[in-house]
Amino acid sequence: MSTYISEANKHIQDYLDYYFDGKKNFEYAVLLNGAWGSGKTWFVKKYLEKKEDQGKKICYVSLNGIAKTSLIDEAIFKSIHPILGSKGAKLAGQILKGTLKATVKIDLDGDSKSDGSISGGIPKIELPDYLKINDNFILVFDDLERCELKKEEVLGYINYFVEQEGIKTLIVSNEEEIKDNDEYARKKEKLIGATFSYIEDQNLAIKSILDEISEVDLKSILNSEIELITQTFNQVGYKNLRAFKQTIFDFERFYKRKYFEDKDDSFDSEIFKKVLRAFLILSLENKKGRFDKEVLNFKSDLNEENSKKPVDKIVESISGFVGEKAQEFKKKYQMNLAEYMFSKDLWDQILNKNIINDSLISNELYQIYFRLKEEPPTWFKLWHYLDLEQKEFEELVKEAKLTIENQSLTNVTDILHTVSMLVYFKEKSLIFFSIESLLVLAINQYKKIVNLQENIKKFGYFDICDESGGYGLYARELPIFQKFLKDIAQAYEDKYIEKNEERGKLLLTLMENDSYEFYQQITNKFYDYPILNALEPKGFINQLCKINYRCAMSAIDGLKSRYTAHSQAKIYLQEEKWFERVIEVTNEKLAQPITILEKHKLQDKFLPNLTEIKNTAYKG
Known part of the structure; x- marks a missing residue:
């Protein structure tokens, strides 16, 4: 050796x-x-x-x-x-040079107060022979x-x-x-x-870092995957072993064997390797500064986005990588978004917020991987259709058609893939029944089962590939399927809009009970979404007059911040009619019999601020 x-x-x-x-x-x-x-x-x-x-x-x-x-x-x-030099005994001065001429104060208990002193030009401290x-x-x-x-x-x-x-x-x-x-x-x-x-000496350094893993089981597994680890480290190209070491230790904190065990408690090395590679890529790229605040969130160029054709936007949205920088990232690793195993939000929790949520992690791994192995849906059985016998193929196609007709699919992934495969088979003349009516049923079922996420308001933010289970969509390039994707995106947006009345009532309540949260919602959460159109202008002004003056001015400050920021969404233009109606209602209220104080608030406080906002609003 x-x-x-x-x-x-x-x-x-x-x-x-x-x-x-x-x-x-x-x-x-x-x-x-x-x-x-x-x-x-x-x-x-x-x-x-x-x-x-x-x-x-x-x-x-x-x-x-x-x-x-x-x-x-x-x-x-x-x-x-190390004993006298510890926190319990702080000695200051140039000890080794022998130039200490002042009193050396000793703090034995770490309370920053001297517990005694040694006087003299040179401290009379005899170091043991073995330290000479x-x-x-x-x-x-x-x-x-x-x-x-x-x-x-x-x-x-x-x-x-x-x-x-x-x-x-x-x-x-x-x-x-x-x-x-x-x-x-x-x-x-x-x-x-x-x-x-x-x-x-990369190989040696990586081995030495893996040797520092405390969990014996994990250390053994990682050492068996050292080729994958080294290859991924080199592919990222961030040759910083400190950052790599931190990433490995972060993975150790994240790792639980149960995440990678099937229903029979057998360790699945395939899913482990997929998660490990995704973890290494995203963690190192994150430390490298590739992302904009959130993992897998890429800075976009507004001019670039505006110049794209609608069909290009659809293709990008299907892939989950929107924008030039995102596309460069996709090409670098040759991985679809779903192949990163977890959703963007969950990765952000793990890598940026240091939150390890066992139930979310296990649930996402089940949906994207274990479910397909343990309870394979019909579309999954059809995936390798070229290996099937004709009779088996026909039976599975019939079964897939029935799942849509009976609206029995309860998983978004299953709807996407079932429709995709039927569209593809129709295009290739492998089936002969009409599929148009099936698409309508699938859209209705999708709208019924899809879970709304408050931060995902419409298609531009809805990464359809997140729901594809890591398997490519067979019909992704076909026009009829691309229209289907646009239709389900609209279905999602329609379902989101249906909740706006409820959101509007909540905003009115927040104006009175939590003015800070109201400000945050209209300037951050809904900064790019015309949520105020859901408010009745008269109800807004009435609430403004009803609540205390501090909360009312906080609400007006929120409007000022919302409309004067140079937002990409040009939100004022989307709410301009609503805001002008708010001003009209204010003037109408002034013409009615009201108290002197209420008139003072409306005429001298609220209306001048609202008018100023209108004149200075960013209109793009």
Whole structure:
């Protein structure tokens, strides 16, 4: 077995052994350079573990975020004397240099109050012999580029230990992030005697990260899928091992064996691999900054969207990837949206909100995978229709037709695929009965069973591919099926609109009982949807007069924010008639017999604000 940590970097290990194990006073430090996430820190720590096993005394200091040399002193002291250097015993000052001339205060209980002091020019602290600085002592400074001090100042500081104390020192850095200058170059030339560039040893680094998994069962499974993991990591192209390590640990937190077990409690490796690959892709792309706030949410170009033909929009919506950047992402991984296994909302919960909801995860895996294996619907049996005998094919087609005629399908996925396959078979002259009436029945059944989601208001936001179960739709390119998709999208929107009266009543209630939530709903939740058309203008003004003045002005502020924002939806134009009627009703109310205070509110407070909103509203 090789004694090298990394074969690709064995020359570095050989030189460090020569440097640290020899008796020579080298009077220079060694610099190890490497990109962030390349694994150089992991390599260094593994090497230091070997040195500790050989009896070396290690002082490892990260310079990340350090802004004063005194903090480096303290970090060094904590490293060589972890008991006195702990939170229970904070010592400040330049201990190792012997330049401390003030009183050293000791806080033993961590309450930031001194519990005693040691007076004198040099602290009278006798370190045990095994901590004394000698040939067995190794000093390591990591993250030089992240130190907040001037880098030349840090090198000058480190030079004291190398030149005056003869301490063998390793500096670890990513020099690409350091702005070079003459002073830095001069200090570096004086201090550094040997420089090495760490060669990323990807396979070794990935294996070492997997070895840190605590769950024995998961560690074994992941190690058996290391080829898939490595391939996906390289495909993402985000060569940052820190981010990869975090992703693996996030997966460990997410993982429960029961998610991947069938009804007989047998582990299904196929679904595990699908979820693992999707998790790696989405997590790493998310850390890379690919998405806009939410997982699988791509920034769109308004001009690009407006220039597209309706048929192109339909095709994109079927795929679930809308916009140029989304299409680039789709081509990169050659995966349909449903092949990412979970819905966008669930992925966002898992990766951004750190919410692991067992029931949602299990339910989505059941619907998209286990249900099709355990209780295969008719369309699924027809999927490989070319392998069927003629009689079996005819019986299954008859069964599929009956499920639509009897409106017995209770799953959106089943409706989509059943219609898709019948349309496809008709196009290929494999069936001869009329399907037009079946499409009408399927649309009605779809509208009956589809679950409304408040944040999905119409077709532009309804990713039909989310409901296709990870299987491509046979008839997706056929005009009759594309019209069917438009019709069910309209059915969804119609069902959503039917709830608007109920939503309008809720908004009026919120105006009085929760003005903050009313503001949030009309400026965020419904920012792009003309929900205010569901409110009777007279009822809105009456409610405005009825509630307390603070809540009324909050509602008006909400209107101002809603209509003056440069929204893509040009929401004012969609509600312009409603808003103009609100102003008319206000004037009508002023012409009626009302109290002096109510007239004051309407005439001097509400109406001027409403008029100003009308004049400044964004009309696109």
